[in-house]
Amino acid sequence: MCQVFDKYAISPDVLKDEELIILLNKLEPVQNIEEYHISEFLAYASTRTPRSLINLLLRRIKRFEEAGEQNYQPLPYIAFHHGLDGLADSNEYEDILRDIRQEALIGTYYTSFWIPKLFEEASLGFNPISLKVLEEWVNSKDITKVQTVSLLLSDTYQEFIFQHVYFVNKLIEQAYAIGDKCYQTVRSHLSKSAISGERSRAIGLPAPADITLEEKASTVAAQFIFGSATYKFYNYLSKYARTNIQDDLAHDEEFD
Incomplete structure (x- = not known):
């Protein structure tokens, strides 16, 4: 279906918004939406009917959770091939992010896995508007909402906690x-994003990822008052990386 609408066939610009929404809704039962032309169509939909697009993706997550269909994958595991950049141009963008944020409150196993992925995608890598939306719940002082903010950050890129120290400090x-x-x-969720990823290394040498984490975390920790919550968080990451290094080298010596 989606192959019909691209620059080499029929332009989707000919569709009315109502027709575009009908086509979007037909994607709900599709087992996998990672296919190139589907991803291209979704990226286009983000520029025309952003809220309907997000509603579709939220319904797919709900369908996966309730129906448990074999081989049904609600979202791409990594990212949408063509992104969803059109969302940010919508005057409803903040409310769209709030809708996704609200769904994370459900707190089931599947929503805890898929909603953070959707929020990161919709936030275009956690842009300033998305951080503003998250900060609303940080400022709420409500334990469930504050924990949910950290959940939404649990699947983010590794550098987030170093690129957004101000935000992390406020949350912590x-x-x-x-x-x-x-x-x-909160520490557990934020740590997950920081320590995930590949730790490849050569025998007898520490993993470069651990060296980088220890150096960056210790540098940030030194910027805060000794014993403060934020100091403890970054110091915890530094110690975690240092322990990995020591354990790896000790393991190598055992088999030397």
Whole structure:
């Protein structure tokens, strides 16, 4: 279906918004939407009917959770091939992000896995508007909302916590002020994004990823008051990386 509408065939510009929405809705039962032409069509839809597009993707996540269809994948695991950049041009963009944020409150296993992926995609890599939307819940001082913010960040790119130190500081300090349970949850979610990824290394040498993490985390930790919540968080990451390095080298010596 989506192959019909591209620059080499029929331009989707000929479709009325109502017709575009009808075609979008037909994608709900499709098992996988990673196919090139589907991704291209979704990127186009983000420029025309952004809210309908997000509603479709949210319904796909709900369908996956409720129906448990074999081989049904609600979203791409990594990213949409053509992105969803058109969302940011919509005057409804902030509300669209709030809709996704709200769905994360459900807190089931599947929503906890898929909603963070959708939020990161819709936020175009956590742009300033998306951080503003997340900060609304950080400022709420509500434990569930603060923890949900960290959940939405749990699948982000590794450099996030170093590129957005101001935001991380605010989130960590708010969680710490709410209580230890909230702090531990937030720390766990933020740490997940920082320590995930490949740790390849040569025998006898530490993993470059661990060296980088230790150096960056210790540098940021030094910017905060010793013993503060944010200091503890970055110091925890630094120690985590240092322990990995020591364990790897000790393991190599055992088999030397």
